[in-house]
Amino acid sequence: MSSSTKRPRYVCTFTDTLKQRFPIMKDGREPTEVFCSICNNHFSIKFKGGADIEKHILTEKHKKNSLTVSSNTKIDSLFQPQSSGLTDQISAAEATLAFHTVKHHQSFKSMDCTSQLVKAIFADSNTAKSISCARTKTEAIVTGVISPWVIEQVQVSLQNVNFLGVSTDASNHGAEKIFPIMIQFFDWQEGIKTKLLDVLSTPNENANTITEIIKTSLQKYDLLMKCVSFTADNANVNFGGVNRQPGQNVWTNLKNFLDKDIVGVGCPAHILHNCIQHGTDNLHIDIESVVMKLFNYFSVYTVRTEALKDISEYIDVNYQKLLFHSKTRWLSLFPAIERILKMYEPLKQYFLSTPGVPITLKNFFENELSEVYLFLAHSLMSIFQTKIEDIEKENNSVLDIKRILESTHEILVARANANFMPLKVRELLAKCTAENQEVFKHDLKNMYKTCVEYLIKWMTPLDDFKVFNWLMLKKGQMIDFDQIALSIHYLNGKGIHIDDVKLFDEIASLNSFLTKQEEAFFDVMLHALWANIFKTIGISRLPEILRICQYIFAITAQNANVERVFSIMGAQWSKERNRLNVSSIRALLLVQYNLKSLTCEAFYKSIIKEKNLLKKVSSNIKYDKTN
Known part of the structure; x- marks a missing residue:
């Protein structure tokens, strides 16, 4: 094998485990060095790690220096045993630093610097001087101490709860399919509570696999018999389609396994999003496609953007950057359309005067109905934008969701009955040819009709809950x-x-x-x-x-909380932190989501009283992978 193809040698560093094995050794000038407090010198452990330290301890120089130290003073005086109070303060400080790292999406590697920095800044503090919490120990505290403690707190809060709902969804991270398992329950003192119970990876996302991970998570904490509902998006794998056909789907599987009639709730934000898509599919212009093409055309091309800026300045329009829209982000279409409308005249002049532009975009701006359709879509989206924002509130009940969908339906029916057009649409339409006016009116009618029919069809499962309207x-x-x-x-x-x-x-x-x-x-x-x-x-x-x-109130009414977990995961499991594994990201998410309302200061004040937790922080149990 040539030298260019040899695998790089693994580099050893002075880990927290080594620090505990060899207390007379201190941090060196760099991670691959240690400082011997007996010999008062630095040496490298780059190649063999602990074996290099053992080799140093067996040298004649170290043995001689050890005898000298022993004759001059008791070795115990060099390492005074810490009082239990100070030990607790140190453990609480290290746990809080670990929590702070998770809370603010910092990497575990950053703690190599932070732990040394704290010692330097607070050199007069016995607690700060004793902190030894680099990356390895920080990760162990999060995965082996704090996250299990978080789940213990969730279990305590569920002791007097009779019912809970479960929800999940899948997210791909490379080859990993990640499923957060969320639960919802009613606390009589605080109201609806949502907690992240587990995070699991699966080889696929078929009905049997999803059912199994839900069963496993609930059984693990003895919660199966408390489950009364299942919530997910409206994919066939979850509910068997709009007609809820029994068969190979998660909802049916769970009902059969639990031998009881649990409630199935499809995500209402997903319903409204699909309702918009089905409605606008009746228009002669694909608005969503145009929005995405416009953004992509300018997003990374400085020359194109500068040309658009020049046109905007020439016709006295304040230039504003076009906004990105993703098909999976329900709330991104409305502001993207709104921005295009503000930039419509500069965009139109650009695509009608610039050679070599995409024919699809050129045809769009040549069509005299293009701006009319944009204003119509903007008007329709204004309804759904507000309703989806209401739906995605974290602690909505199924009765709140039912009311929101019913009010959306009422608005759409009223618009359909009146063939409603905003005044701006009427004004622009009047300038179009008679033929185009008829085309637009036909599209308008079909759009409202499709939206109403789609919404009625998907709202049907919520009709059962009208018997609880007296709770409102x-x-x-x-x-x-x-x-x-x-x-x-x-x-x-x-x-x-x-x-x-x-x-x-x-x-x-x-x-x-x-x-x-x-x-x-x-x-x-x-x-x-x-x-x-x-x-x-x-x-x-x-x-x-x-x-x-x-x-x-245990019935989970939407899947937005699962999406929030995915957002946290994206912030934690970034390209820069690609060495995190599923068990680590599970611990990070459990801490981040379940303690989201807790500040770092409040966390410290809370755990300083938790003697068992502090004991685990200072012990080796945190390194036990089976813990």
């Missing part, structure tokens, strides 16, 4: 027991028993309470409203109502 309290509203009887019947069909006699008395007490509340009491999210009721009245007085709320 308003000022002056009295709860009628006849409405609740329908809820009891529904829950009985799911195998959930509600004591109707007790419930009747609870409703009477609740109605009396509600009549005394001001308007502001009701002006919060639905789950928070019910949490306030339970905190004020007390769960001991409303046990049956609490059981109903725990069920309905």
Whole structure:
């Protein structure tokens, strides 16, 4: 083998494990060196690591220096045992630095610098001087201590919870298919809570594989029998299509395995996104394709961009950069269209006056209906933009989602019945030929019709939840027991028993309470409203109502929280951090998502009291891969 093809020798560094094995050795001038506090000199461990240190300890020079030190002072005086209080402070500091690294998307490698920097800046602090938390130890603390502790906290919060919903989706990272397993439940003090339970990689994403990872995750924490719903996007592999055909899909598999009728919820943001696409497919111009082609045409070409800037300046239009739109990002189309409309005149002059431009874009700007279609799409998108933003709120209940979809349907029906056109569209359309006006009106009618039909078809599974509409309290509203009887019947069909006699008395007490509340009491999210009721009245007085709320608020209403996990994963598992493996990224995501509301300062104040956790930070258990 030639020298040019030889594999590079593995370089050894002074790891945290070596520091614990050889306490008389300190950090050297670089990662591949160590400093012997007995001999007072540096030496390299680049080639053999721990073996180089052992070789040094056996040298005559080191043995002689050790005897000298021993005769002059007790060796223990060189390494004073730390008090348990100081040890806890050091462990808490190291754990917090590890949490800080995860919280702010820093690499574990950055801790090689940070740990030394802390010692230098706070040289007068016994805690800072004792911190030894480079990359290896930091990763071990996150994966072996903090992430298991996070899951323990989730398990504690689930002890008094009767029901939960599960949701998942797939994301590709190279050859890895990553599935986050999310759960949702109702906490009577805080309302809806969503937690990341696990992150698993799979060789494929067929129905049996997805079902198995959900079962495995729930069984691992003894949560299977609490599962009452499954939420995912509307792919056939999850629900068997719009008609929910029983067969080889995840929802059917889970129902069969659990032997109970769990609820299946398709992501409503996905429904609205597809609704827009199906509606605009009726237009003679492919708006979405034009938006993407325009961005790609200018995005990396300085000469083209400068030419567009010159035209903008000449016709006195403020130049603004075109925006990127991705087919998988539901909220990116509206601002992208809006930006094109602001830049329409410069863009039109550019493509009609520049030779060699793509024929598709040139034809678009030559069409007198192009701007009309853009304004129409912008008008339609304004509805969906607001509704999707409402849907993607983290703690929406299935009743909130049902209301949002119903209001979207009402708006679309009203527009369809009136053949609604914004005034700007009317103004531009009036300048077009009679033939083009008829083409546009025909497209408009079909667009509204398709949107309404698509939405009705995909909203059908949510109709079952209308029996819980009485939970959507308003000022002056009295709860009628006849409405609740329908809820009891529904829950009985799911195998959930509600004591109707007790419930009747609870409703009477609740109605009396509600009549005394001001308007502001009701002006919060639905789950928070019910949490306030339970905190004020007390769960001991409303046990049956609490059981109903725990069920309905456990049903995960959208898949946006899974998408949030993917966003965090993208920030953590970047091109620069490509050496992370699935187990490490799992730990990072568990910490990042489940402790997202916790500041680094709050984390320190929380764990300084956790003696068991601090003990694990200072022990070797964090390096145990089976932990």
